[in-house]
Amino acid sequence: MSKFTSFLDRLSISKKLAFWYGLSLFVMLSLFGYILYETFHQSIHHNYDRHLRFEAEQLLPHIDTSGDTLSIDLKGYSRNAALKSGVEYGTYVRLYDVNGNQIYSSPNFSKVGQPLETELPETPEEYSFSSQWQDLPARTLFYPITDNDGNFCGWLEVTGFEWTLHEEVNRFRRYLLVFIAISVLLSILGGYWLSRRALSPVASIIDAAKSITATDLDRRIPVNYQVRDELTDLAETFNMMLNRLQRGFEREKRFTSDAAHELMTPLSSLQSDAEIMLRKPRSKEEYRETIQRMLAETRRMSEMVHLLLQLSRVEADHRSEPERVNISRITEKVAEEYQDISDQKDIDFEVEVDPELYVSAHGAYIEEVINNLLENALKYTPEGGRISLELRRSSSKAVIHLSDTGIGFDEETKKHLFERFYRANESEVQDQSGSGLGLPLVKAIVGLYGGKIRAYSDGPGEGSTFVVELPLWEEEEA
Numbered sequence: 001m002s003k004f005t006s007f008l009d010r011l012s013i014s015k016k017l018a019f020w021y022g023l024s025l026f027v028m029l030s031l032f033g034y035i036l037y038e039t040f041h042q043s044i045h046h047n048y049d050r051h052l053r054f055e056a057e058q059l060l061p062h063i064d065t066s067g068d069t070l071s072i073d074l075k076g077y078s079r080n081a082a083l084k085s086g087v088e089y090g091t092y093v094r095l096y097d098v099n100g101n102q103i104y105s106s107p108n109f110s111k112v113g114q115p116l117e118t119e120l121p122e123t124p125e126e127y128s129f130s131s132q133w134q135d136l137p138a139r140t141l142f143y144p145i146t147d148n149d150g151n152f153c154g155w156l157e158v159t160g161f162e163w164t165l166h167e168e169v170n171r172f173r174r175y176l177l178v179f180i181a182i183s184v185l186l187s188i189l190g191g192y193w194l195s196r197r198a199l200s201p202v203a204s205i206i207d208a209a210k211s212i213t214a215t216d217l218d219r220r221i222p223v224n225y226q227v228r229d230e231l232t233d234l235a236e237t238f239n240m241m242l243n244r245l246q247r248g249f250e251r252e253k254r255f256t257s258d259a260a261h262e263l264m265t266p267l268s269s270l271q272s273d274a275e276i277m278l279r280k281p282r283s284k285e286e287y288r289e290t291i292q293r294m295l296a297e298t299r300r301m302s303e304m305v306h307l308l309l310q311l312s313r314v315e316a317d318h319r320s321e322p323e324r325v326n327i328s329r330i331t332e333k334v335a336e337e338y339q340d341i342s343d344q345k346d347i348d349f350e351v352e353v354d355p356e357l358y359v360s361a362h363g364a365y366i367e368e369v370i371n372n373l374l375e376n377a378l379k380y381t382p383e384g385g386r387i388s389l390e391l392r393r394s395s396s397k398a399v400i401h402l403s404d405t406g407i408g409f410d411e412e413t414k415k416h417l418f419e420r421f422y423r424a425n426e427s428e429v430q431d432q433s434g435s436g437l438g439l440p441l442v443k444a445i446v447g448l449y450g451g452k453i454r455a456y457s458d459g460p461g462e463g464s465t466f467v468v469e470l471p472l473w474e475e476e477e478a
Contacts, residue, residue, distance in 0.1 A: 018192035
């Protein structure tokens with residue numbers, strides 16, 4: 001059994017399907033053929049019993065039951081010749097009394113060398129059976145004899161050969177076996193062809209998967225949308241997995257490229273300052289100024305790396321599940337932290353928050369969104385300006401509305417606001433420190449929770465407005 005199992009394990013799926021299909025059909029056809037053969041066999045016996053019964057009934061008028069013992073007179077019997085015929089075509093007749101004594105046997109019994117051994121039935125009822133006699137299949141019928149009053153008087157035994165009928169049965173059996181063999185063979189061949197045809201998309205999937213490499217992730221497995229089956233779902237699942245892999249590779253590639261590009265400038269500046277300082281001795285004041293510049297560049301690099309890591313983490317596919325967070329409390333908390341900064345810059349900072357608004361998110365990320373928006377507003381709003389922060393419930397959303405009277409932006413700048421490392425060319429922007437990663441991070445976080453962010457401005461010097469929409473927790477649960 002283990003060898004057979006190991007043999008099956010080495011077969012391909014199409015061959016296994018063809019084998020099991022052929023085996024199943026063989027079992028079903030064999031069972032059906034056996035039932036059909038037995039039914040046909042019994043039907044032939046039943047029909048031959050009718051022939052023997054007819055022979056017995058033809059003999060009954062020639063049997064005398066009126067005396068003390070049975071007697072038979074076949075002088076006027078029309079089928080007397082059959083009682084004299086030899087093997088194969090003859091009819092063999094014997095007559096027994098009620099005690100089982102043989103009274104008569106047909107003349108053809110004297111022509112055979114092998115005796116016909118039978119046993120009388122125990123009850124006076126018609127009884128038939130098959131046996132092998134003279135190397136041929138024989139059928140014997142015991143027919144009960146009664147007198148005019150219905151009393152049992154003895155037995156009439158009629159025997160004939162079924163060899164012609166058995167030839168038909170054997171011929172039918174051979175036809176049945178040939179039919180089963182051909183059907184199973186055709187089913188195996190047809191099942192193999194069908195399984196190969198049904199599994200042909202698997203070969204396409206394998207070839208396509210082999211051709212996809214880390215440098216060629218834009219290729220996809222072909223999907224036949226005209227046929228909807230398990231293989232179509234498998235191909236789509238592979239394609240979705242490839243999409244995730246491609247996004248992951250592109251994200252890591254973009255992170256590496258962005259980090260290398262943006263860190264090159266401050267690193268070059270640090271190297272230049274260090275080389276200049278090492279050329280000759282300097283005063284304490286010169287050393288202090290250089291170290292301060294180097295420290296500022298280091299802080300800028302640290303902030304840039306932090307934002308890049310945050311952005312990469314937000315864009316990653318594997319994250320912890322969002323939880324129910326109170327965006328009202330987070331907004332009030334962050335606004336309080338920026339209140340002192342706005343007072344120092346003489347900026348009118350107004351805050352209006354609807355209480356007890358909940359969203360499905362991570363609290364630290366929501367805090368990052370509000371932090372970045374307020375930091376930009378305070379950075380680019382001059383002294384004496386005004387900033388307004390509102391958190392309102394609007395239908396099924398929590399809406400953050402942040403407006404300022406700062407430098408604003410034009411339509412061209414608006415197109416690039418949420419691109420990585422983009423900073424407008426205006427002097428008011430370039431004079432301020434920044435990495436150009438704050439707004440892309442905000443957009444990534446908002447998109448993570450199914451929200452939207454929009455930016456508006458009437459032009460340079462006209463201030464700006466940022467609107468963030470996040471689905472409320474109650475609506476998500478519903």
